[in-house]
Amino acid sequence: MEKLPPGTLCVVCEDEATGKHYSIPSCNGCKTFFRRAIVNNRTFACMGHGNCPVNKGVRCACRHCRLKKCLEVGMDKNAIQNDRDRIGYTKRTKRPRPSSDEMAGHTNGEGFSDPPQPSPGSSVGSPPSGPMLVPLAAPDPLLERLTDLENKFTLLFSRSIIEPYASIDDALAAPSRFCRPIDIQMSDPVAVPRPCDDQRKMPFWRSRIITLFIDWAKTFPIFQNLPYTDKIALIMNHASSYLIMCEAFRTPEHITDKIMHPDGHFFSRNPTPDSLFSKSLSGLTPVMGAMIDYVLRPFRQLKVTVTELAALQAIMFFDPDTEGLDSASQRNVSAEQKRVLVSLYRQLSIRYDPSETAERYASLLLRVPTIRKVAAKNNESYQILDMFKLFTINPLVRETALGVRLTRHIP
Amino acid sequence: MEKLPPGTLCVVCEDEATGKHYSIPSCNGCKTFFRRAIVNNRTFACMGHGNCPVNKGVRCACRHCRLKKCLEVGMDKNAIQNDRDRIGYTKRTKRPRPSSDEMAGHTNGEGFSDPPQPSPGSSVGSPPSGPMLVPLAAPDPLLERLTDLENKFTLLFSRSIIEPYASIDDALAAPSRFCRPIDIQMSDPVAVPRPCDDQRKMPFWRSRIITLFIDWAKTFPIFQNLPYTDKIALIMNHASSYLIMCEAFRTPEHITDKIMHPDGHFFSRNPTPDSLFSKSLSGLTPVMGAMIDYVLRPFRQLKVTVTELAALQAIMFFDPDTEGLDSASQRNVSAEQKRVLVSLYRQLSIRYDPSETAERYASLLLRVPTIRKVAAKNNESYQILDMFKLFTINPLVRETALGVRLTRHIP
DNA sequence: ACCTGACGGTCAAAGGTCCA
């Protein structure tokens, strides 16, 4: 048996793996979930299209897709021992040794009691006075927050009813959807009302992304304290990149040659029979190719995690070289970017050994220029499409991608 | 976890607690009330004075005060999880639709077929290649070579007579000037013959840079072994960035608001008296501003060294995301890039302590996207200038910046 | 005998359901 390097991630959901289970490095949750599903011969129905994302934050959202992924990554049904001896006694009934002391009922009489373990996230009372084993992987609060936002994004994006903003001004004025802790409006996963017309699906999903992007941005205190024009500058600077990263990252994992939206609508590099009907979008085909080759594929190859993606989005968003930033804002933005960079590096360094850490760090950071390039391409295509008015672009997407402000609003 | 002593009361309403919920011993009612209030982001108004009593008997009387008390006694919002999958009806009442929700037998979804495919990236047991202790301060041969090239570049650039190549094909066919050990023709620092006409100075210097850039590229064995089309792809991809970095880095140190060539010819952000005479170049003014703000200034601020610049040029040149690279070349290019990255990181780590190392590493790598952006801008301006034929661009610069091949030459 | 990795079982605490 090999020892699993500490910090290995669960292949199913990217939580920390507790070991190999059913032949796959996995976390306790996925291990137990898999066993129960198989033992009880459960079958689940996906309310979406069988391509829900599965990661630590949303792994409970769709059992069908979670089980499917367990199998896809190779969890071995045969490793489940159906006919194991009944264990019988457990801690309560146990008689480990005849010593019979026990007090089975309540152990808390003495030093055995442990301080009630605080739920994750809550502030802690007393640090266990004792020897205090390794504070393993002290979770970085900043990255945790970013990851949490990313998971909420996933839920909101694919399962919530969203009224896209009509303009950047509106978007900045409204409260962020991320601040209400969870606001899933009980819609079924992909009962999200959406256009049936294939030609309108992309604008539909893209305007959702941009809308959520702005809501995401508004959760950062640093962002909120920026002057109005600087807010707009940051939004404009990163919108297209955010969009592209989001679409690439959220394309279901087994898809490697298409960009796919949550409802199964997709773009592939080569015009499909579908797109032959909608010539109007064919202008985007080369951009899709670039997204696949230079964004989606590298993400897959690197096995970018949710946390890494979350950090990268923030690093790119807080870009001190954003055009038009005033110099005070530039310093603030730069400081925020640096904070995320430091957190990311630390996070990597607890999961990898030193040389691997630096390598992965560089690999992630070097995605930035390429993503920006593809984003610029995307904007260009939009401009061309816009010029010829080949199809109606959602006003918000238009503003952010084309850099054209439609409305003016002095805050 | 402790067992709650039987008879414990709900801290909110003094009903019997059913356990700890959201870190507080509480009853079922308060537990559910709290979750729903948070999840739906409810806010309630108190009809009284915000001090209504809350206990078993009257707990429903004022939701505002009930929620307030929940928070006061420490119920933990963070313990609320993301949306879960629907469970299905437990009692057979009300069936929304006879959908095949739970049916055993076979799953509805597609890809559930179960070839237990081995996990794609088992990511295990790769023996960490040699621990390889840091040969402290051992000069890195790769970086040394790069630095050496950079120094030679400086000499050649400012003090040598250079016949610019007429086309990329010619450039690739010729031997590299860097390979002749020393070929400085001992001209005085700026005795280099150059146009007196101010309007022709920039093209003059730029064509020198591009010429030397290609000679620089040809010194890399990896580059030489690339197929012809891939060589061109790399050159085209990086030419403009190389040019910009070169001009910014080589502007004398005391100059911080201009881009200056070795003969003193310069561009500043604001049209100077000089440039008033040469309207034809004014199209480049905004690009110059960007070069100053986003390339020159950051270089100064970081105090980028020659070695760091040299490494950065190589890292950017060996860009695996260069468009049009064939996949074998891509691997080779990527490997070379990685080598430089590793060397650079090592170099930094002997000069700085660990956290500073990572910080500087990131600062350097994050110059890449910005430089690329300015380079793209530069190319755009050239295209516009070219379109209006405002001035004659040197054919080589034209080819590399505009992506227009003038000649064809099958090697 | 003593680790250790990977099984199965347990139960506090989370979420979902549905009647009054």
Place this chain on the structure above:
DNA sequence: ATGGACCTTTGACCGTCAGG
């Protein structure tokens, strides 16, 4: 429409077992 009794699911933790 909403509260809350009652149910299911989750996953951290622990005992057990086989192989070293």
